[in-house]
Amino acid sequence: MPSPTASEFEVHRPYLTAVAFRMLGNRAEAEDTVQEAWLRFAQQQDVREARAWLTTVTGRICLDQLNSARVRRTSYPGEWLPAFVVDPDADPAVHIERADQVNMALLVVLERLTPEQRVAFVLHDAFGVPFEEVAAVLETTPAAARQHASRGRKAAAEGGIRHTADPAEQRRVLAAFLAAAQSGDVRTLAAVLAPDVVAISDGGGVVRSAMRAIHGPDRVARFFLGVLTNQLADVHDMSAEPVLVEGGAAMMLRGSRPDGSRLLAVFTVAVENGLITGIFTQQNPEKVLLGDLE
Secondary structure, rough: OOOOOOHHHHHHHHHHHHHHHHHHHHHHHHHHHHHHHHHOOOOOOOOOOOOHHHHHHHHHHHHHHHHHHHHOOOOOOOOOOOEEEEOOOOOOOOHHHHOOOHHHHHHHOOOOOHHEEEEEEEHHHOOOOOOHHHHHHHHOOOOOOHHHHHHHHHHOOOOOOOOOOHHHHHHHHHHHHHHHHHHHHHHHHHHHEEEEEEEEEEOOOOOOOOOEEEHHHHHHHHHHHHHHHHOOOOEEEEEEEEEEOOOOOEEEEEEOOOOOOEEEEEEEEEEEEEEEHHHHHHEOHHHEOOOHHH
């Protein structure tokens, strides 16, 4: 059989990128992983089932990265969120959904799984990869792979951050949240939050942010009103721009602080039944990727 060709690989690239992104939660790392899979693929002489072979290789590269990242994140200052790839907001009717697009709530929940659980859950539950192939990625038995996926599925279901709203509903609830925050009233703001709402902020040790997740509508409401009153009150030339993060409605704040530093923060929300179940704020400048918004 002849060596694999670039055109043969490109057929599988969108699928592989989707797999890698769900496993890693970082688009740049996912693209690097797929490129590494291509380099290994190009060196092969006899690949009979290209998709299965590439899935195994991509999964193993991701597993190595997840194990390495788990060690690094033990020393990460404060809460950790995936990098936000920020795109201009657009009419949902004309927005083209990427194959590797996945909502932020799911990415946050996936971070709670062990590397083996995440790989097994993503491959089997999200992409329908048989447990025999999942076992090959994990270098274990099909029964053990099935158990990893089951535990990952249970942990994901118990994650508590539910997001079932379509983009239009998400925009509406996000707008209601902003209006309530501007009112300055705790009860008004808490009314748009679910009873088990959680707020997670990532400052990366570079920007001041909450070091731990904040739970409950009253605490979350008071926290955000405090941010508006204390941290943002002195920001000059502040703008609030609707944007998209992984296809979901988000808001980007930019401005200048009194000390001359720049404010750059992006937050998005998870929504179910008209209430916010999760608020995710990315303030680490290294993890806000602006794309066409530069």
